[in-house]
Amino acid sequence: MSDVQKKLPLEGLRVVELGHYIAAPFATRLLADLGAEVIKVEPPEGDPVRGWGSVKDGHPVWFSVHGRNKLSVTLDLKSEDGKAKLRALCERADALVENFRPGYLERLGLGPTALHAINPNLIIARVSGYGQDGPYRDKPAFGAIGEAMGGLRHLTANPGQTDYPPPRCGVSISDDLAGMYAAMALVSACWGVKAGNHAGRVIDVDLVTSVFSLMEGMLPEYGLFGSVRQPQGAAIKTAAPTNTYPCADGKWLCIAGNSDLIFRRLMAAIGRPELATDPRMANNNLRCANVEELDQAIADWTRTRTAKEAEDVLEAAEVPCSRLYDMKDCAEDPHFQARDIVMEVQDPLIGPILHPAAPFRFDGVSARDMVRWTGPEAGAHNDHVFKELLGKTS
Amino acid sequence: MSDVQKKLPLEGLRVVELGHYIAAPFATRLLADLGAEVIKVEPPEGDPVRGWGSVKDGHPVWFSVHGRNKLSVTLDLKSEDGKAKLRALCERADALVENFRPGYLERLGLGPTALHAINPNLIIARVSGYGQDGPYRDKPAFGAIGEAMGGLRHLTANPGQTDYPPPRCGVSISDDLAGMYAAMALVSACWGVKAGNHAGRVIDVDLVTSVFSLMEGMLPEYGLFGSVRQPQGAAIKTAAPTNTYPCADGKWLCIAGNSDLIFRRLMAAIGRPELATDPRMANNNLRCANVEELDQAIADWTRTRTAKEAEDVLEAAEVPCSRLYDMKDCAEDPHFQARDIVMEVQDPLIGPILHPAAPFRFDGVSARDMVRWTGPEAGAHNDHVFKELLGKTS
Numbered sequence: 001m002s003d004v005q006k007k008l009p010l011e012g013l014r015v016v017e018l019g020h021y022i023a024a025p026f027a028t029r030l031l032a033d034l035g036a037e038v039i040k041v042e043p044p045e046g047d048p049v050r051g052w053g054s055v056k057d058g059h060p061v062w063f064s065v066h067g068r069n070k071l072s073v074t075l076d077l078k079s080e081d082g083k084a085k086l087r088a089l090c091e092r093a094d095a096l097v098e099n100f101r102p103g104y105l106e107r108l109g110l111g112p113t114a115l116h117a118i119n120p121n122l123i124i125a126r127v128s129g130y131g132q133d134g135p136y137r138d139k140p141a142f143g144a145i146g147e148a149m150g151g152l153r154h155l156t157a158n159p160g161q162t163d164y165p166p167p168r169c170g171v172s173i174s175d176d177l178a179g180m181y182a183a184m185a186l187v188s189a190c191w192g193v194k195a196g197n198h199a200g201r202v203i204d205v206d207l208v209t210s211v212f213s214l215m216e217g218m219l220p221e222y223g224l225f226g227s228v229r230q231p232q233g234a235a236i237k238t239a240a241p242t243n244t245y246p247c248a249d250g251k252w253l254c255i256a257g258n259s260d261l262i263f264r265r266l267m268a269a270i271g272r273p274e275l276a277t278d279p280r281m282a283n284n285n286l287r288c289a290n291v292e293e294l295d296q297a298i299a300d301w302t303r304t305r306t307a308k309e310a311e312d313v314l315e316a317a318e319v320p321c322s323r324l325y326d327m328k329d330c331a332e333d334p335h336f337q338a339r340d341i342v343m344e345v346q347d348p349l350i351g352p353i354l355h356p357a358a359p360f361r362f363d364g365v366s367a368r369d370m371v372r373w374t375g376p377e378a379g380a381h382n383d384h385v386f387k388e389l390l391g392k393t394s
Numbered sequence: 395m396s397d398v399q400k401k402l403p404l405e406g407l408r409v410v411e412l413g414h415y416i417a418a419p420f421a422t423r424l425l426a427d428l429g430a431e432v433i434k435v436e437p438p439e440g441d442p443v444r445g446w447g448s449v450k451d452g453h454p455v456w457f458s459v460h461g462r463n464k465l466s467v468t469l470d471l472k473s474e475d476g477k478a479k480l481r482a483l484c485e486r487a488d489a490l491v492e493n494f495r496p497g498y499l500e501r502l503g504l505g506p507t508a509l510h511a512i513n514p515n516l517i518i519a520r521v522s523g524y525g526q527d528g529p530y531r532d533k534p535a536f537g538a539i540g541e542a543m544g545g546l547r548h549l550t551a552n553p554g555q556t557d558y559p560p561p562r563c564g565v566s567i568s569d570d571l572a573g574m575y576a577a578m579a580l581v582s583a584c585w586g587v588k589a590g591n592h593a594g595r596v597i598d599v600d601l602v603t604s605v606f607s608l609m610e611g612m613l614p615e616y617g618l619f620g621s622v623r624q625p626q627g628a629a630i631k632t633a634a635p636t637n638t639y640p641c642a643d644g645k646w647l648c649i650a651g652n653s654d655l656i657f658r659r660l661m662a663a664i665g666r667p668e669l670a671t672d673p674r675m676a677n678n679n680l681r682c683a684n685v686e687e688l689d690q691a692i693a694d695w696t697r698t699r700t701a702k703e704a705e706d707v708l709e710a711a712e713v714p715c716s717r718l719y720d721m722k723d724c725a726e727d728p729h730f731q732a733r734d735i736v737m738e739v740q741d742p743l744i745g746p747i748l749h750p751a752a753p754f755r756f757d758g759v760s761a762r763d764m765v766r767w768t769g770p771e772a773g774a775h776n777d778h779v780f781k782e783l784l785g786k787t788s
Contacts, residue, residue, distance in 0.1 A: 005592050005593070005595060007586070007591040007592050008586075008591070009579075009582040009583040009585060009586030009591060009592065010582050010585065010586065010591075011586070011589075011591050012589055012591065013585065013589075030578065034578075034579070034582045035582075035586075035591075052611070053610075053611040053615065054611065054615045054618070054619060054621070056618055060611075061611055061614040061615055061618055062610060062611025062614065062615075064614055065611065065613070065614060066610075066611070112757075130729060131733055131755075133732075133733065134729045134732045134733040135728055135729050135732055136729040139714070140714050142650040142714050144630075144636065144648055144650055145648060145650060145714055145715070145716045147648075148638075148648040148716040148717070148718050148719060149716045149719050149724075149727075150719070150724075151719050151720065151721060151723075151724050152563065152564060152565065153638070153646075153648065153718045153719075154564075154718040154719060154720045155563070155564025155565065156550060156561055156562070156563055156564050157561055157564075158558040158559075158561050161558055162640065162644070164552040164555055164627060164628075165552075165627065165628040165637065165638035165639070165640065165646055166561070166628065166638065166646060166718060167550055167551055167552050167560070167561070167625065167626075167627045167628055168550070168626070168627070168628055168630075169546065169549070169550055169563060170546060170548075170549020170550050170551075170623075170625060170626065171546065171549065171608045171609065171610060172608075172610065173567075173608065176608050177574075177753075180571075180574050180575070180578065181574070181753045181754050182754070183578055184424065184428075184574065184577055184578040184581065184754070185403070185428070185754035185756070187578065187581045187582050187585055188403040188404050188428045188429075188581050189403040189756065190585055191403060191404065191407065191581055191584055191585045191588065192401070192402075192403030192404065192405070192429075194585065194588045194589070195405075195406050195407075195588070197401040197402070197403060197404075197405050197406065197429075198399050198401050198403065198758075199399070201399060201756055201757050201758065202756070202757040203754055203755065203756055204754070204755040204756075205753065205754050205755075208729075208730075208735070209733075209735050209750075209751060209753050210753050212724060212730075212735060212750055212753075213750060213752075213753040214565045214566075214567065214570050215565065215721070215724075215750065216447075216456060216460075216565060216566065217446070217447040217448065217454075217455055217456025217459065217460070218721045219459070219721060219724070219725065219736060219748045219749070219750050220455040220456065220458055220459060220747050220748050220749070221447065221448045221455055221456075221721075222721040222722060222725055222748065223725065223738070223746075223747060223748030224448070224450055224455055224744070224747060224748075225448060227448070228720050228721050228722050229564075229720070229721055230720075231561065231564060232561075232562070232564065233558065233559065233561045233562070234558075234559040234560065234561055234562055236538070236562075242538065243559065244542075244547070244559035244560065245559070246556065246559065250556070252547075252559055252560060254538055254539060254541075254542040254547065256536040256538055256539060320533070320534050320536050320539055321539070322539045322542040322543045323542070324542050324547045324548040324560060325542060325543050325544070325545050325547075325548060326545065326548045326622050326623070326624075327545060327609070327612045327613060327615075327616040327622050327623055328616060328622050329545075330543075330544075330545050330606060330609075330613070331613065331616055331617065333543075334529055335524060335528045335529050335530040335602075336602075336606075338527075338528045338529055339525055339527065339528040339603075341602070341603050341606060342613060344617070350618070352617075353614050353617060353618060354613045354614050354616065354617030354618075355613070355614070356603075356606055356607060356609065356613050357603060358607075359571075359575045359599065359603050359604050359606075359607040360575050360576070360578070360579035360597055360598070360599050361525075361597065361598040361599075362579070362583065362595055362596070362597055362598075363506075363595050363596040363598075364592075364595065
């Protein structure tokens with residue numbers, strides 16, 4: 001393999017981040033993992049996300065990941081000097097990502113019209129709660145509300161359950177999805193500039209539409225038939241047995257046992273071979289009609305074992321399953337370790353620290369090579385960027 | 395605005411899809427929305443995902459969305475003719491996306507080495523359950539297991555609840571995330587080819603790592619402190635009051651009322667002004683310590699109103715909230731309609747049908763312009779592609 005294959009794909013792409021909290025910084029984290037030169041512009045006191053979560057020696061540990069592979073500079077965008085420096089950065093950049101409230105950049109005099117006057121090829125990706133127009137544009141945006149309004153929270157529930165509310169996904173899913181779409185659209189538009197399809201332009205990504213994009217066939221089914229998808233809990237209505245079962249240690253085991261061959265192996269493994277040959281269970285449709293009896297039989301067996309014990313028995317029987325991994329399970333799993341999905345890196349501020357791999361790999365570049373450096377302190381690259389980069393004629 | 399701004403960013407990018415079910419076809423759906431020429435290669439009987447969900451006049455309605463903006467051709471990849479046509483397509487393409495089991499393409503003689511011999515600049519994006527290497531590589535992949543092993547299902551739960559299993563997200567989240575990462579990495583590598591960073595290369599995306607990428611600071615916190623994030627249900631431990639509350643019609647209302655100002659407005663709106671001035675509730679930290687009392691007070695109020703009634707009162711008081719939208723709520727919402735997040739399009743096979751907007755917008759192109767055509771029948775473009783495209787010398 002030639003040396004050229006060791007380069008990351010986005011080397012040479014310069015992206016300015018005017019981000020805070022999750023959505024825009026996650027977009028640029030992914031672009032930085034892909035090799036882009038990301039210049040994160042923070043207020044003098046730093047991105048407020050630095051105040052979230054645990055701290056080691058005064059340094060926020062999430063930011064080691066969330067800010068990795070980025071350059072950090074600090075600017076006061078309300079000052080003339082800050083605005084001038086931001087304009088100079090945008091003049092030399094391929095793209096900008098921001099997640100202020102709609103209209104805020106314009107009020108600073110740094111909206112798309114002003115920035116395109118400086119750099120006509122600049123791609124400007126804007127992330128907001130509800131989008132850059134429409135009646136909800138100016139409402140305050142919260143990730144939980146994007147999850148609710150986009151249709152996801154209605155589905156993340158056990159049917160008929162009234163004593164607990166439907167739980168959140170457990171992560172900032174709407175911010176994450178919007179950040180991913182912003183990154184994807186930004187790189188696409190940068191490709192479009194190189195291909196001569198267009199000059200600089202403006203991208204509009206919002207949390208609600210990002211969540212709503214995952215609703216599969218539910219919208220056309222509602223429109224054509226009036227059917228409204230209801231929550232299905234841990235089961236899949238059209239596949240049986242496929243569910244999540246309680247174990248002796250209070251943990252849960254997810255089992256996908258609905259193909260005919262796997263079903264027979266599963267029944268043998270739990271000591272119920274008579275169900276494997278029961279004509280009432282002969283195919284998936286019949287099993288769906290008798291799913292309660294099957295789920296009961298499987299749960300009676302899982303309740304007598306820890307999740308790991310049950311998983312080991314079913315693994316040996318080649319029945320697809322997984323206990324619900326917590327962070328310890330992930331960190332200790334041999335596959336996660338063999339593929340460096342979990343890896344120890346050196347953070348100069350924090351010391352040895354576990355990082356997750358980038359979610360994409362390229363031949364010729366290892367997962368470890370893709371973590372070039374850990375999240376820096378706010379303003380760590382002021383000298384490098386303002387003196388060296390802006391000091392040069394572009 | 396000049397005409398050039400009306401082009402979609404990926405016009406002129408040709409992508410071959412060897413996909414089935416969700417992950418790879420979702421990746422190419424997004425690329426097609428972005429303007430790429432996607433040639434979906436299906437077996438003669440069609441992608442089995444066409445058999446999922448509701449049907450109108452014999453046509454699967456989800457595929458109208460899932461296959462939109464794509465060309466469909468049918469090939470038997472086990473025949474010499476099929477392989478020859480696939481090679482000819484790859485010779486003329488910029489990229490290929492596939493989600494077969496690892497090793498399958500190689501067994502067909504269509505692995506990366508063979509395809510790069512034909513087209514050295516081809517970007518090959520591979521999506522699988524566990525990745526192209528590592529001890530779990532050959533295990534059967536199921537979306538539910540990616541969700542479990544990546545750490546998400548452990549979190550999507552109400553703490554201490556044992557009578558119901560933690561529910562699924564409700565959508566094929568691990569396939570969706572992997573498809574999004576595959577699309578993002580593919581476009582990045584196409585940019586890298588244009589920038590001269592590298593020639594064709596191979597991208598490896600898997601369901602487990604894709605889910606795991608959303609785990610925020612949980613991995614470094616586990617590594618440094620041994621702390622294992624536990625499910626938090628509908629609440630956020632560090633923000634109060636922020637939760638999801640039961641309403642009189644059996645629906646749920648998500649309220650984000652944890653900032654000091656919003657908290658006071660919320661307490662006034664629910665007729666509990668004395669809590670707004672209670673010194674035990676004076677800031678977020680104090681409110682977190684007294685969260686049960688606050689949640690009780692709010693739920694006592696929401697239980698007396700339908701979700702829509704409660705939402706209207708809180709909206710008027712400028713308290714961020716949203717009922718958990720089901721598909722009817724989404725389809726009828728004025729913001730979804732004003733922004734064409736939901737739009738009626740004409741499907742020549744099905745008739746008028748609702749489509750969701752692409753999750754990214756570009757100035758100069760409307761959401762409606764981005765739906766160029768609806769999902770075609772399997773093989774609908776055989777003549778166009780095999781005669782016109784392959785007939786021409788490349």
